[in-house]
Amino acid sequence: MFWEPDKETISREELEQLQLERLESTLNRVYMNVPFYRRRFDELGINIEDMQSLDDIRRLPFTTKNDLRDHYPYGMFAVPLREVVRIHASSGTTGMSTVVGYTKNDLKTWSNLVARVLTAGGITKDDVIQIAFGYGLFTGGFGIHYGAEKVGASVIPISSGNTARQIKIMQDFKTTALICTPSYALMIADTIMEMGININSLYLKYGLFGAEPWSEAMRNEIQDKLKIVATDNYGLSEVMGPGVAGECLERNGLHINEDHFLVEVINPETLEPVAPGETGELVITTLTKEAFPVIRFRTRDLTRLIPSSCACGRKFMRMNRVMGRTDDMLIIKGVNVFPSQIEHVLFEIEGTEPHYEIIVDRKGALDDVTVKVEVSESIFFDEMKKQNELMETIKRRLASELGIGVNVKLVEKKSIERSEGKAKRVIDLRKI
Numbered sequence: 001m002f003w004e005p006d007k008e009t010i011s012r013e014e015l016e017q018l019q020l021e022r023l024e025s026t027l028n029r030v031y032m033n034v035p036f037y038r039r040r041f042d043e044l045g046i047n048i049e050d051m052q053s054l055d056d057i058r059r060l061p062f063t064t065k066n067d068l069r070d071h072y073p074y075g076m077f078a079v080p081l082r083e084v085v086r087i088h089a090s091s092g093t094t095g096m097s098t099v100v101g102y103t104k105n106d107l108k109t110w111s112n113l114v115a116r117v118l119t120a121g122g123i124t125k126d127d128v129i130q131i132a133f134g135y136g137l138f139t140g141g142f143g144i145h146y147g148a149e150k151v152g153a154s155v156i157p158i159s160s161g162n163t164a165r166q167i168k169i170m171q172d173f174k175t176t177a178l179i180c181t182p183s184y185a186l187m188i189a190d191t192i193m194e195m196g197i198n199i200n201s202l203y204l205k206y207g208l209f210g211a212e213p214w215s216e217a218m219r220n221e222i223q224d225k226l227k228i229v230a231t232d233n234y235g236l237s238e239v240m241g242p243g244v245a246g247e248c249l250e251r252n253g254l255h256i257n258e259d260h261f262l263v264e265v266i267n268p269e270t271l272e273p274v275a276p277g278e279t280g281e282l283v284i285t286t287l288t289k290e291a292f293p294v295i296r297f298r299t300r301d302l303t304r305l306i307p308s309s310c311a312c313g314r315k316f317m318r319m320n321r322v323m324g325r326t327d328d329m330l331i332i333k334g335v336n337v338f339p340s341q342i343e344h345v346l347f348e349i350e351g352t353e354p355h356y357e358i359i360v361d362r363k364g365a366l367d368d369v370t371v372k373v374e375v376s377e378s379i380f381f382d383e384m385k386k387q388n389e390l391m392e393t394i395k396r397r398l399a400s401e402l403g404i405g406v407n408v409k410l411v412e413k414k415s416i417e418r419s420e421g422k423a424k425r426v427i428d429l430r431k432i
Contacts, residue, residue: 001249003119003151004112007259008314015315019262020054022287027051027060030293033078036071037295057262057285062271062296065098068238073099079291089137090237100139100237101291107146109288110240113257114147117246120255120312121231122206123177125152130170132180132188133211134160139241140211144179147243153177160184163191170202177206182214182222182230183423186354189225204228210235210242212422213322213340217347219251221354232321238297239284245319253306253318260288263317264296265305268326279304281326282319300325302338330360330426332367335404339425342371345397351379351390355416361429370407371398374416 002008010018027048030037040061041048050056068076077084084101102110123129129148133140141159148155158169160180166188169175178185185207192199204226210233222230234254235242244261245254256263265280266273274280282299286292302325306318324338331337339358346352353374361368371394379390387410394408417424 001119001122001124002314003116008116008255008316010259010315012315015258016054018259019287022259023054023057023262023285024048024051026285026287026289026293027295029078029290030295034076034293036067036076054262057264057296058273060296062283062298063294064298065238065300068098069096072096074101076294077101077291078293079103084291086142087137088139088142088237088241097137098238103290106290106292109260110143110243111146111150113240113243113260114143115150116257117233117243118144118147118151118153118208120246120248120314121208121233122229122249123148123151123153123208127151127153127176127206128156128174128203129153129177129179130156130158130166130173130175132158132160132166132178132184139235139237143235143241143243144208163188164195167192167195167197170204171197174203176203177208178204178226178228179208181211181419181422182209182218183212183419185209185222185226185230186218187418189222193225199225199227202227207231208233208246213324213328215340215343215347216321217344218354221347234301234319234322236299236301238294239286239299240289244284248310248312248314250310250312252310253320255310255314255316255318258316261285262287263305263319265303268298268300268302274304276307277304279320279323282322300327302326328426330358330369330428332360332369332402332404332406335402337369337402337404341401342398343425345401346373346394349390349394349397351376352394353413355413355418356425357416358426359429360426367430368407369404370409372409372411372416374413375410377413379410 083103085104086102089097089099131144135141156173207228207230219230231247233246235244245256247254262285264283266283268281282301282303284297285295301322303319303322324340329336329338346356355374357372359370391408391410399405
């Protein structure tokens with residue numbers, strides 16, 4: 001099922017020619033209208049006319065989130081404010097907000113690309129979509145909303161929170177597709193079970209989840225509990241919002257909308273390209289954004305590209321589900337540790353619940369890690385011997401996966417705080 005079959009099945013040769021033409025146009029746009037880029041290009045002696053191939057993009061400077069913050073709020077816009085019809089911003093929880101803008105044409109493009117992602121995930125005009133992303137300055141809610149309306153689906157803009165009401169709406173409005181973070185989808189599923197509602201009495205068929213890393217095991221858990229087909233989608237505010245990439249029903253990598261985004265994967269330490277198929281940091285250059293184009297934006301998201309063809313027939317390059325972020329990476333005793341690695345292990349061990357918390361502290365000169373794991377009631381109230389056996393199993397499996405030893409603490413169900421948005425998995429006390 002395609003939204004734009006002619007564009008989504010374009011040949012690689014045609015695509016690369018289109019990308020080069022759009023890249024040249026974008027570079028001219030930012031050089032003429034964004035002082036930051038003009039200054040950087042001039043400092044590096046970059047002549048846009050010399051850009052003869054897509055590989056030449058490696059000569060261009062990277063753009064970071066700090067660059068965007070340094071030019072808060074409108075310093076990176078490439079059009080006058082009178083041409084900007086929508087403004088969004090990041091939450092600013094880790095620093096000053098990054099502000100992004102959209103022209104009328106940008107909004108049309110955005111809606112269309114989200115429509116591609118939704119269609120690939122099984123959504124049609126016959127669906128009733130419940131959007132449980134937050135509405136407001138966050139791009140997720142509105143981004144999905146307008147794409148869903150473009151498809152022709154019925155949209156319930158319920159926003160996030162009030163889980164019991166979410167479920168009541170699902171029942172009464174006959175919701176067929178749920179869109180939210182994967183961690184909130186699990187919270188909804190657990191609440192449905194606690195309320196004694198038969199999941200088969202609902203009309204849910206699809207779930208499109210994003211905004212945070214999640215594992216294949218977590219997908220299986222969500223699909224099993226909600227009886228849906230769950231797909232991953234990817235976007236970030238600084239580049240556009242949702243609609244950058246999304247899984248088809250094959251669920252084997254996210255198709256990148258390459259006619260609008262030029263992607264690279266680099267080693268985050270050396271900043272050099274990784275070998276084809278290797279994991280690294282995703283870097284994105286927008287090719288069609290008018291109000292807020294970005295050149296070689298370092299996303300901090302870790303993934304790898306999948307060059308092989310997909311059975312669905314789409315020709316765009318796919319990327320693996322994001323495994324984590326370079327700024328979420330913990331360095332413990334000199335070893336790189338990602339929360340997704342811990343999640344992967346926990347989901348494979350029977351008796352654990354899909355909720356955990358990683359607490360990092362420093363005792364003397366040494367790092368100390370404790371993984372708090374929710375376990376089923378039968379285990380938590382079982383004899384101490386069985387609890388200890390489970391704890392030792394988890395410690396052994398984590399040590400094998402991570403390469404370092406960690407402490408494990410078993411806790412009761414619902415003792416770890418739930419999130420209606422992005423889940424907070426790590427508490428690093430070393431920074432306090």
